Amino acid sequence: MDKSKSIRKHWDSIFSKTEDLMMGWYEQDPKETFRLLNQIQHWQDSTFFISGAGTSVLVDELLIKKTKLILNDISNEALATVKQRLGKQAKEIIYLCQDISKPIETTIPTIDIWIDRAVLHFLIEEKNIQGYFDNLKTHLAPEGYALFAEFSQIGAKKCANLPVHRYSIEELSGRLGASFKLLSSFDHTFINPHNEERAYIYALFQQLED
Numbered sequence: 001m002d003k004s005k006s007i008r009k010h011w012d013s014i015f016s017k018t019e020d021l022m023m024g025w026y027e028q029d030p031k032e033t034f035r036l037l038n039q040i041q042h043w044q045d046s047t048f049f050i051s052g053a054g055t056s057v058l059v060d061e062l063l064i065k066k067t068k069l070i071l072n073d074i075s076n077e078a079l080a081t082v083k084q085r086l087g088k089q090a091k092e093i094i095y096l097c098q099d100i101s102k103p104i105e106t107t108i109p110t111i112d113i114w115i116d117r118a119v120l121h122f123l124i125e126e127k128n129i130q131g132y133f134d135n136l137k138t139h140l141a142p143e144g145y146a147l148f149a150e151f152s153q154i155g156a157k158k159c160a161n162l163p164v165h166r167y168s169i170e171e172l173s174g175r176l177g178a179s180f181k182l183l184s185s186f187d188h189t190f191i192n193p194h195n196e197e198r199a200y201i202y203a204l205f206q207q208l209e210d
């Protein structure tokens with residue numbers, strides 16, 4: 001089985017068997033994401049790309065603000081849950097179901113704000129991490145934003161039974177390159193639904209126009 005297929009199978013199995021509230025990354029209030037978003041003027045007018053949406057309620061909250069959304073996830077099960085939950089509103093969204101480390105071949109609108117919470121850190125192989133950043137740089141608008149929430153260097157070494165690559169601000173900055181400016185960052189200890197601490201770093205970058 002190719003690697004992407006086995007990853008999809010892993011996540012589909014989790015999303016088909018687990019209640020949202022029992023997932024170790026599930027948050028009822030994505031307030032740290034909004035803490036960064038609120039630093040962007042007129043973010044409500046943006047086109048968002050969510051690299052691995054899972055079943056996050058961030059989607060519902062962005063829809064309330066009438067933002068344009070492109071939702072990606074490698075798991076069909078996760079996307080199906082979101083579609084069902086959103087009902088009629090689901091039609092307003094562009095859905096992709098792809099391994100985000102592989103080139104996006106579908107035509108999608110230019111992205112103003114790329115959001116990744118707890119997706120990038122599952123990419124372990126260097127070629128996959130590079131593939132991820134190639135996608136981001138290809139599809140982000142010239143002055144677009146990239147918002148990350150990843151396990152920090154003191155964070156857990158595994159999640160969902162998979163190893164993770166833990167991030168520092170320096171590594172995120174280095175991988176984005178000199179054409180991105182760090183606007184804001186902070187550490188956050190997320191208390192997960194099992195009452196365990198999970199150390200995250202949050203960071204907001206902006207691409208600078210040439």
Ligand SMILES: C[S@@+](CC[C@H](N)C(=O)[O-])C[C@H]1O[C@@H](n2cnc3c(N)ncnc32)[C@H](O)[C@@H]1O
Pocket residue numbers: 007011025026027051052053054055056072073074075078098099100101116117118119122159160
């Ligand atoms: C820990 S969950 C986080 C979900 C969501 N971002 C949140 O904050 O609730 C990781 C998500 O990334 C998705 N995912 C994992 N590897 C992926 C990949 N290579 N490409 C796209 N999505 C992936 C999983 O299916 C899952 O929905």
